[in-house]
Amino acid sequence: MEMDYxxxxxxxxxxxxxxxxxxREFNGVRGAQSRLAERLGKPQNxxxxxxxxxxxxxxxxxxxxxxxxxxxxxGLDCYALDRxxxxxxxxxxxxxxxxxxxxxxxxxxxxxxxxKDGEISIPQYNVRGALGHGQIPxxxxxxxxxxxxxxxxxxxxxxxxxKADNLAIITGFGQSMEGTINDGDPLIVDRxxxxxxxxxxxxxxxxxxLYVKRLQKHSPTHxxxxxxxxxxxxxxxxxxxxxxxxxxxLVWNAKKL
Numbered sequence: 001m002e003m004d005y006x007x008x009x010x011x012x013x014x015x016x017x018x019x020x021x022x023x024r025e026f027n028g029v030r031g032a033q034s035r036l037a038e039r040l041g042k043p044q045n046x047x048x049x050x051x052x053x054x055x056x057x058x059x060x061x062x063x064x065x066x067x068x069x070x071x072x073x074x075g076l077d078c079y080a081l082d083r084x085x086x087x088x089x090x091x092x093x094x095x096x097x098x099x100x101x102x103x104x105x106x107x108x109x110x111x112x113x114x115x116k117d118g119e120i121s122i123p124q125y126n127v128r129g130a131l132g133h134g135q136i137p138x139x140x141x142x143x144x145x146x147x148x149x150x151x152x153x154x155x156x157x158x159x160x161x162x163k164a165d166n167l168a169i170i171t172g173f174g175q176s177m178e179g180t181i182n183d184g185d186p187l188i189v190d191r192x193x194x195x196x197x198x199x200x201x202x203x204x205x206x207x208x209x210l211y212v213k214r215l216q217k218h219s220p221t222h223x224x225x226x227x228x229x230x231x232x233x234x235x236x237x238x239x240x241x242x243x244x245x246x247x248x249x250l251v252w253n254a255k256k257l
Contacts, residue, residue: 125169
């Protein structure tokens, strides 16, 4: 039976992809969860909770870090577990004993269209999965999930980044950065930047809430957290209270014509 992943939450995509990996790698044998847990270096109970339906008590979300660990353990491309097209029909069983002995899953988690020279595939940064619901506005909606761009889009604008695998796309929210970033604007961010590296706009957590704000160094111990919208007050915040998740590289401002 082929699964429909088209409109599915990324957490549910990861859960179903992990189940498909387990079924194909261990052929549905008894104790498959235990063998999967051993492969991933996790307790069997932890894996059971990750595979449980979201509505079940005790179910656990497969977060950003664990998703990347799974891909590494199975020799998959980075963000392969996040791809909705990785349905059960796309995961092939090993064809011979050599495949089984090599302990490498025979799966096709590649995108439907191969990237051309110079193209970069940029996945959605699942901020809810990575940071938790409490830090995100209740009405936050991801406007774009994945995008493929040519590297000249960035290099032609003088934009540098840590590496292509660290690029992700998120959605701007709120009015505090209006004029620079409007509510709902897609943003390309560099998740390889996890500390302040100079004046710029960052995705950050402060006081247990997520912000997309301009940061400047106020003093050795404090930042200026700046809102580009003059109707919102700037704040001086303690550096030790700030967690930087990414730096914003590019904003796509959509205008109706």
